Amino acid sequence: MSHPHPELGLPPELPDGALRVVALGGLGEIGRNMSVLEHAGRLLVIDCGVLFPEDHQPGVDLILPDFDYLHGRLDDIEAIVLTHGHEDHIGAVPYLLRLREDIPLVGSQLTLAFVEAKLREHRITPLTLAVREGQVERLGVFECEFVAVNHSIPDALAVAVRTGAGTVLHTGDFKMDQLPLDGRVTDLRAFARLGEAGVDLFMVDSTNAEVPGFVASEREIGPVLDGVFATSERSIVVASFASHVHRVQQVLDAAHTHGRRVALVGRSMVRNMTIAAELGHLHVPDGVLIDVKKVDTVPDDEIVLMCTGSQGEPMAALSRIANRDHKISVGPGDTVILASSLIPGNENAVYRVINGLTRLGARVVHGGNAKVHVSGHASAGELLYCYNILRPRNVMPVHGEARHLVANAALAVRTGVPADHVVVAEDGVVVDLVEGRARVVGAVPCGYVYVDGASVGEIGEVELKDRRILGEEGFVSIFVVVDSATGKVLSEPQIQTRGFAEQDAVFDDIRPQIVAAVEDAARGGSADTYQLQQVVRRIVGRWVSGRLRRRPMIIPVVVEA
Incomplete structure (x- = not known):
C-alpha cells in the first residue's frame, strides 16, 4: 500500500491522457468531503462539505476545505457533483460558489433542493442539473453515470466517472440495507455491470470499515x-x-x-x-x-x-x-x-x-442503552461484497479517519486487490492514474479554513492558540509609564488579571522586579517601548510560571511620558 509522507513535494505536471485525483477534505477526518478529478486540463469536483469544530477550536463555526488548489483554475471546473444532501458533503458549496457563481451543481432532486435552500441564505442563485439513478451525463471531458445507493438520507447517489484514462467509481456515503424504508436499495446490479466493464479506481466509503458484519436495517x-x-x-x-x-x-x-x-x-x-x-x-x-x-x-x-x-x-x-x-x-x-x-x-x-x-x-x-439508530455507512461485510462484485484494478479509501482508511485498504487486499494498487492517502495528497495504475505522486497545501462569524479564512492556528490560552490560562495586562528622557518608571506598574483564582495582590511581589528590569533595560540602551514591553513580558512570564504554575496571555503596555 502507498502511504503519504510529510516529505512529499509538489506533484509533477500531469502526463497526457492521465487522470489526477486530489482530495481536499474527507481523508483522515469525518467531514469536509471534497475530491477534485483532473483530466485533459479540466476539473470535476465531487462533493464540497464542511467539518464541524471540536473543543480545541473555540469560536469556530465551520471548517471548510482549502480551495487554494483551485485558485487560478476556477474556470476549468466543469461541475460540482454532489452525492447526497448531508452537510459534510454540501455545506461548503456556498463558499466555493462565492469564488465562481456559475459552476453547475449536479445531484439528485432532494440533494439540490437542500443546497438551493442553503444558497438562498447566501443570496446565490445556482446553475443546477438534477439527475437520478441510471442517468448518464457528459460534463465536458467527464462522462458521469449515476447509481442508486442506500444511505441515511434519501436520494443518495454513487457516481461512475469515465475518462480517457479510465473509470473512477466514487460511492459517496453508502450502505447495503436490504429492507430500506423507502425501498431504494444500493444497486449492486449496476455495480456488477460497471465491474464487468472495468473499474480502474474505486473510491469507497471507509467510515465503518473497522466494524465487522453488516449494518442493521x-x-x-x-x-x-x-x-x-x-x-x-x-x-x-x-x-x-x-x-x-x-x-x-x-x-x-x-x-x-x-x-x-x-x-x-x-x-x-x-x-x-x-x-x-x-x-x-x-x-x-x-x-x-x-x-x-x-x-x-x-x-x-x-x-x-x-x-x-x-x-x-x-x-x-x-x-x-x-x-x-x-x-x-x-x-x-x-x-x-x-x-x-x-x-x-x-x-x-x-x-x-x-x-x-x-x-x-x-x-x-441513546445508542448506548437502546437501538435507536443504525449507521448509514457500510460495515466490513458489505465492503467485502462490493470488492468481490467490482474487482477494481485500484482502490483509494475515502471518507474516514486514518484508522478507517487503513482498515478499508486491508479489506481490499484480502479480496485480491494487489497491495501496491491500494492507495491510502490523506488530504492534499495527489494520486495519478496512469496506464491503469494509481500512485501517489506528490502533495499540495491543504489546511483548515475556518469560518468565524462573517470571516472566512481570516483566523488561523495562531489565533486559535490565543483563544485556547485565554480560555484555559487567563490573561495578565501590565501598564507601565516611563520618563522618555531618563527611562525612570514614573509610577507603580498597574496589573490586571482575568481568569485567575488568585487576587491581584499576589502580583505585588513582582512589581519591584518589573520596575528594576525596565530601568536597567533603559539604561542599557533599550529606549524603544516595544523592547521594553518584551522585557516586561519575559519578567512576568517567568514569575507567573514559577510562582503560579500558569502560562497566561501576557499583554504589556509601556507608555512614555
Missing part, C-alpha cells in the same frame, strides 16, 4: 421507538440530524400510533423536512404536525418535539434544553431520545448533554 428502529413511546409518561424530545428524513418519518409514524402530535424545532429541521415532504420523501399523517408555537396548547403526554443537537452542538436545541437556555424545558417523567450515532470527536459534548438532561430528571434513551 433501518426497519429495526421502528419497533424500538414504538416501545419507548408506549412507556413514556409525559413529553418526548427526539434529537436527530436535521437531514435524517427516515428517522423523522419513523418518529411521525410512532407519534401517530400513540396519539401524539409532533412539532419540529429548529430552522434547519423545519426547512429540510418541508422540502422532503414537498418532494414526496416524507409522508406526514394527517393532523400529526403542529407549529412549535402551539406546543403549550397540547398536554405533555400528547406531544413530541423533534429537534437538532444529537451531537452535542453548543447552540443546537438539545444542548440549550439541557442547559435550561431554551423555551422548551424537560423534567421528571419526560423522555429524550438521541436518535443518531456518535461522530468521532463529539463524544464528550454528547455525554455532557446526556448528563445535563439526566440531572433534570429526564429519561435519556
Whole structure:
C-alpha cells in the first residue's frame, strides 16, 4: 500500500491522457468531503462539505476545505457533483460558489433542493442539473453515470466517472440495507455491470470499515421507538440530524400510533423536512404536525418535539434544553431520545448533554442503552461484497479517519486487490492514474479554513492558540509609564488579571522586579517601548510560571511620558 509522507513535494505536471485525483477534505477526518478529478486540463469536483469544530477550536463555526488548489483554475471546473444532501458533503458549496457563481451543481432532486435552500441564505442563485439513478451525463471531458445507493438520507447517489484514462467509481456515503424504508436499495446490479466493464479506481466509503458484519436495517428502529413511546409518561424530545428524513418519518409514524402530535424545532429541521415532504420523501399523517408555537396548547403526554443537537452542538436545541437556555424545558417523567450515532470527536459534548438532561430528571434513551439508530455507512461485510462484485484494478479509501482508511485498504487486499494498487492517502495528497495504475505522486497545501462569524479564512492556528490560552490560562495586562528622557518608571506598574483564582495582590511581589528590569533595560540602551514591553513580558512570564504554575496571555503596555 502507498502511504503519504510529510516529505512529499509538489506533484509533477500531469502526463497526457492521465487522470489526477486530489482530495481536499474527507481523508483522515469525518467531514469536509471534497475530491477534485483532473483530466485533459479540466476539473470535476465531487462533493464540497464542511467539518464541524471540536473543543480545541473555540469560536469556530465551520471548517471548510482549502480551495487554494483551485485558485487560478476556477474556470476549468466543469461541475460540482454532489452525492447526497448531508452537510459534510454540501455545506461548503456556498463558499466555493462565492469564488465562481456559475459552476453547475449536479445531484439528485432532494440533494439540490437542500443546497438551493442553503444558497438562498447566501443570496446565490445556482446553475443546477438534477439527475437520478441510471442517468448518464457528459460534463465536458467527464462522462458521469449515476447509481442508486442506500444511505441515511434519501436520494443518495454513487457516481461512475469515465475518462480517457479510465473509470473512477466514487460511492459517496453508502450502505447495503436490504429492507430500506423507502425501498431504494444500493444497486449492486449496476455495480456488477460497471465491474464487468472495468473499474480502474474505486473510491469507497471507509467510515465503518473497522466494524465487522453488516449494518442493521433501518426497519429495526421502528419497533424500538414504538416501545419507548408506549412507556413514556409525559413529553418526548427526539434529537436527530436535521437531514435524517427516515428517522423523522419513523418518529411521525410512532407519534401517530400513540396519539401524539409532533412539532419540529429548529430552522434547519423545519426547512429540510418541508422540502422532503414537498418532494414526496416524507409522508406526514394527517393532523400529526403542529407549529412549535402551539406546543403549550397540547398536554405533555400528547406531544413530541423533534429537534437538532444529537451531537452535542453548543447552540443546537438539545444542548440549550439541557442547559435550561431554551423555551422548551424537560423534567421528571419526560423522555429524550438521541436518535443518531456518535461522530468521532463529539463524544464528550454528547455525554455532557446526556448528563445535563439526566440531572433534570429526564429519561435519556441513546445508542448506548437502546437501538435507536443504525449507521448509514457500510460495515466490513458489505465492503467485502462490493470488492468481490467490482474487482477494481485500484482502490483509494475515502471518507474516514486514518484508522478507517487503513482498515478499508486491508479489506481490499484480502479480496485480491494487489497491495501496491491500494492507495491510502490523506488530504492534499495527489494520486495519478496512469496506464491503469494509481500512485501517489506528490502533495499540495491543504489546511483548515475556518469560518468565524462573517470571516472566512481570516483566523488561523495562531489565533486559535490565543483563544485556547485565554480560555484555559487567563490573561495578565501590565501598564507601565516611563520618563522618555531618563527611562525612570514614573509610577507603580498597574496589573490586571482575568481568569485567575488568585487576587491581584499576589502580583505585588513582582512589581519591584518589573520596575528594576525596565530601568536597567533603559539604561542599557533599550529606549524603544516595544523592547521594553518584551522585557516586561519575559519578567512576568517567568514569575507567573514559577510562582503560579500558569502560562497566561501576557499583554504589556509601556507608555512614555
